[in-house]
Amino acid sequence: MENLKLTNLVLIGLVIVLLISAIVSFSKVLFTGMSGLEWGSVSDWVSTASSVLTTYIAYRAYKAAPNWIMQKSYEAGFNHVSALMSEYDVIENDLQKLYFKIITIRTNDPKCTETWNEVEALAYRIIALQSKLYACQRWNILVLPETHRCFARLKKFCDISYSLQGCIFMKDFGAIDIVHNELGKLKEDIVDDSSNFKKHIHDYFQFPK
Numbered sequence: 171m172e173n174l175k176l177t178n179l180v181l182i183g184l185v186i187v188l189l190i191s192a193i194v195s196f197s198k199v200l201f202t203g204m205s206g207l208e209w210g211s212v213s214d215w216v217s218t219a220s221s222v223l224t225t226y227i228a229y230r231a232y233k234a235a236p237n238w239i240m241q242k243s244y245e246a247g248f249n250h251v252s253a254l255m256s257e258y259d260v261i262e263n264d265l266q267k268l269y270f271k272i273i274t275i276r277t278n279d280p281k282c283t284e285t286w287n288e289v290e291a292l293a294y295r296i297i298a299l300q301s302k303l304y305a306c307q308r309w310n311i312l313v314l315p316e317t318h319r320c321f322a323r324l325k326k327f328c329d330i331s332y333s334l335q336g337c338i339f340m341k342d343f344g345a346i347d348i349v350h351n352e353l354g355k356l357k358e359d360i361v362d363d364s365s366n367f368k369k370h371i372h373d374y375f376q377f378p379k
Contacts, residue, residue, distance in 0.1 A: 244378065247309025251375055254302050255367060258321075261295055262364045265327060268292060269357050272331050273350050277338050286335055293328035300325070312376035320363040320374070327356050 271285050279285075300321050306313050330352050337345040367374065 240378075243309055247306070247311050247377065250302075250309065251306065251311065251371075254299070254306075255371070257299055257302070258324075258367065259364065261292065261299060261324060262360060264292060265324065265360065266357065269327075269353065272334065273353060275334075275338065277341070286332075289328055289331045293325065296321075296324045296328065306375070310378040314374055314376065317374040320360075320367070323356060323360050323363065327353065327360065330356065 268285075268288055271281075272289070275282055275285055303313060303317070303321055330349060334346065334349045334353070337349055
């Protein structure tokens with residue numbers, strides 16, 4: 171956004187400089203040899219006309235600058251959301267694969283530690299993703315409440331998975347069944363979220379007009 175403001179200031183400065191140049195050139199042509207009623211050479215008039223034309227073009231560019239800046243801001247914001255949702259799709263896919271490892275894990279499983287490390291790594295990725303979601307406000311993009319809830323479900327999946335770790339260690343099979351059911355339902359909700367994101371993106375993000 172700072173770069174866009176700088177561009178606008180440069181355009182304003184360019185218009186001012188060219189306008190001053192055109193006035194000076196016109197004055198030079200107008201007053202050169204005034205005593206002899208000479209109105210300047212043809213080349214002087216051509217130079218003045220060129221300066222005036224250049225100033226006009228710069229002025230038109232300055233007038234069009236706000237629209238150009240808004241368009242570039244919209245494109246940058248849309249690209250941010252597109253990258254954000256692409257990353258969401260990757261995380262959602264990894265979560266689905268990790269789900270089956272989690273519900274089949276046992277205390278004596280040699281891959282137990284590896285699985286919990288994967289859950290931890292996924293949780294950090296989700297936290298980073300949520301941070302990017304909040305960054306949408308840089309481009310005046312409104313993130314609707316349901317979008318936040320969808321992203322929160324990803325983090326909740328990791329939190330519930332961590333609770334399963336304690337249940338397995340304590341061999342609390344009743345609690346294990348409850349956690350498995352919670353994870354299964356949550357996984358299906360996340361699948362629905364992902365499907366809806368692919369179809370109705372404007373129901374989750376409002377872009378500036």
